[in-house]
Amino acid sequence: MDTMIEIDRLSKAYKGEEIVSDVTMHIEKGEIYGFLGPNGAGKTTIMKMILNLVKPTSGEIRILGQPISHSSYQYLEHIGSIIEYPVFYERLTAIDNLKLHCKYMGCSNEERIPEALRIVGLNGVEHKKVHEFSLGMKQRLGIARAIITNPAILILDEPINGLDPVGIIDIRVLLLKLKNEYGMTILVSSHIVSEIESVADTIGIINQGKLLKEVKMSEIREESNLEEYFLKLIHGGSRHVKTDQN
Numbered sequence: 688m689d690t691m692i693e694i695d696r697l698s699k700a701y702k703g704e705e706i707v708s709d710v711t712m713h714i715e716k717g718e719i720y721g722f723l724g725p726n727g728a729g730k731t732t733i734m735k736m737i738l739n740l741v742k743p744t745s746g747e748i749r750i751l752g753q754p755i756s757h758s759s760y761q762y763l764e765h766i767g768s769i770i771e772y773p774v775f776y777e778r779l780t781a782i783d784n785l786k787l788h789c790k791y792m793g794c795s796n797e798e799r800i801p802e803a804l805r806i807v808g809l810n811g812v813e814h815k816k817v818h819e820f821s822l823g824m825k826q827r828l829g830i831a832r833a834i835i836t837n838p839a840i841l842i843l844d845e846p847i848n849g850l851d852p853v854g855i856i857d858i859r860v861l862l863l864k865l866k867n868e869y870g871m872t873i874l875v876s877s878h879i880v881s882e883i884e885s886v887a888d889t890i891g892i893i894n895q896g897k898l899l900k901e902v903k904m905s906e907i908r909e910e911s912n913l914e915e916y917f918l919k920l921i922h923g924g925s926r927h928v929k930t931d932q933n
C-alpha cells in the first residue's frame with residue numbers, strides 16, 4: 688500500500704515548550720485517517736506542519752514519498768485543506784467565492800467548479816450569497832473549494848465542530864463519498880469519538896502532543912469500540928476525567 692503522508696519523529700516547541708512531541712504517523716492511500724484527541728492535543732499544529740504553515744522544530748514529513756522543507760510548496764497542489772474554519776466573502780455568492788479563489792490561486796480548473804459544488808450537494812444554491820448559508824453549508828462549500836483541483840489528499844481540521852445533527856451526517860456522507868468514489872486520502876481531526884468511529888479506517892490518538900496509538904479501526908472493533916479504547920488510553924479505563932474531588 689502506498690503511504691501518502693509519512694511523519695517521522697515530528698516535534699514542535701514554542702518558546703521552549705513542546706506542544707508536539709516525537710510524533711510518527713503513516714497515512715495510507717485511499718483511507719480516511721481519523722485524528723482523535725482532546726482540545727489542545729496538537730492536531731491543528733501537526734496539520735499546519737503538513738501544510739508548511741508552521742515550521743517543525745525537528746523531525747521529517749514526507750508527502751507522496753518526498754520530504755518537505757521550509758521552501759517546498761509544489762507538493763501543495765496535491766492537497767486540499769480546511770484548517771480551523773473556512774472563510775469566505777459573505778456578500779458574494781458561493782460560485783463567485785470559488786471563482787475568486789481560482790483566480791487568486793492561479794488554478795486552471797475553473798471549469799471544475801460546478802462539479803465540485805455538485806459533489807458537496809450545493810448545486811442549486813450556488814447563486815446564493817454565503818451569508819445566507821448555514822454553518823454546515825459553509826463547511827461543504829469549504830470542502831468544494833478544497834477539491835476544485837481534484838487533490839489526492841484532503842486535510843480537514845474539525846469539520847463537524849458546531850454543526851447540527853443533519854450537518855454532521857452530511858459531512859460524514861461526503862467524506863465517505865470522497866474516499867469511495869473519488870479515491871481521496873483524507874486526514875480528518877475531531878474530538879467527537881462516535882463521528883471518527885463511523886468514518887475512519889485508521890485512528891491516530893493524540894494527547895498532550897504525543898501520539899499514543901496508531902491503529903486500524905478493524906482491530907479496535909475486534910475487541911471493543913473506539914470510545915472504550917480511547918478512554919482506556921487517555922484515562923486508563925475510567926469513563927471520568929479525574930478532578931480534585933476524585
Ligand SMILES: Nc1ncnc2c1ncn2[C@@H]1O[C@H](COP(=O)(O)OP(=O)(O)OP(=O)(O)O)[C@@H](O)[C@H]1O
Nearest residue numbers: 701706724725726727728729730731732733845878
Ligand atoms: N503559535 C502558538 N504559540 C504558542 N502556543 C501555541 C501556538 N499554537 C498552538 N499553541 C498551543 O499548542 C497546543 C496545541 O494546539 P492545537 O491547536 O494544535 O491543538 P488541537 O489538538 O488542534 O486542539 P483544538 O481542537 O482545540 O484546536 C495548545 O496548547 C495551544 O495553545
